[in-house]
Amino acid sequence: MDILIRDALVLTQNKNREIMRGDILIEDGKITKVAKSIRGGAEEKIDASGKLAFPGLINCHTHIPMSLFRGYAEGMRLQDWLEKRIWPAEAKLKPKHVRAGSMLSILEMVRSGTTCFNEMYIAHMDELCKSVVEAGMRASVGFGLFDLVRKTDAKEELKNGTSLAEKWSGKSPLLTISMAPHAPYTCSKELILLAKEYARKKNIKFHTHVSETRKEVFDSLQEKGKRPIEYLHSLGVLDDDTVLAHGSWVTKRESILVGKAGASVSHNPVANLKLATGGICPLHEYLEAGANIALGTDGTASNNSHNMVETMKFAHLMQSHLYWDPLRVSIQNVWDFATINGAKALGSNCGSIEPGKEADIVLADLHSANLAPLHDARNLFFSFHPGNISDVFVAGKPILREGKFTELDEAKIIDEAQKGAEDLVGS
């Protein structure tokens, strides 16, 4: 269906980062024209006067089934959190739980303006992929591989990732499959090398956690004589198809290695603060080195939300605090992280509102108490909340219209998530 969005304030994220008042024409799922006034007979015309249109946000690090554990393990130290609460609960996961958690996360993402995400998970991945396709979201999904935890042979473990890729690649234009070895401390060297070799052969992305905690860095220095990013560099796996989640506890030399390789870093400020990891991702150093910076929420057990606008606010505040300077990482930088840089990290043709791009677009009501008065639309992420969002389109398809889901049964998905959570951890 062709759609004409009329008279919106458009935060384009185009080359010149223009903000303009005008119309957006969507044809066959793509943005074909953005102009002051477009005449034409699109099947649906949307009056967006009084609304802000911005590119759908891109969450570059998620574990969507974990929304069933939202609020379940609070006020705990990272290791206790994992060993006493999360891992035992995850061991009980059945396909229906993965579906329930995935759908719940998708609801929340859409309601807070996210249209695309970079997922890594460890169980019942067919259910997860089915949920993504059914909901009409755009995503890159990888099977979280970890032979040192599962105590499997590297080649056997790799099959989890390659079978997912073989089964789901090409099934939907919105879904891509990545290789996702969990982290350098949970994967053998052989598995990391095999995963990267496969990713290169198939021209797909490589997604891994790295340098989230100080302990991880100390252990790596002791066991391997190298810091985690130095180690990945020595294995030759850093390149522009690599997405590193966290990358917080790093030296300047490591940020240069990431930049030289053209790799992407998904900075997850809220999850880092919540798990009290201490290190703050040095975005200015990464940017100076030429790294591609994106943003993520991480799983909702360690956040507790998928709200990317909130993540944008935390990212800017944390960097201002780190450098004693709100300009080192600018407000415009943060928009770039959450849109075009995320698209670059995932190799997706989205992240801006300009002709030729996928029509992943969000509309928000500017006539809201928390957004008025309007000085500069770029500043809105400081005061925004998901209730401001009225419409969300993915590949031109309306997922949310006038605050209501077009196809997803929101109440049923929430009920199923509640049931699923009680099933797993009792209530």
Ligand SMILES: [Zn+2]
């Ligand atoms: Zn994670």
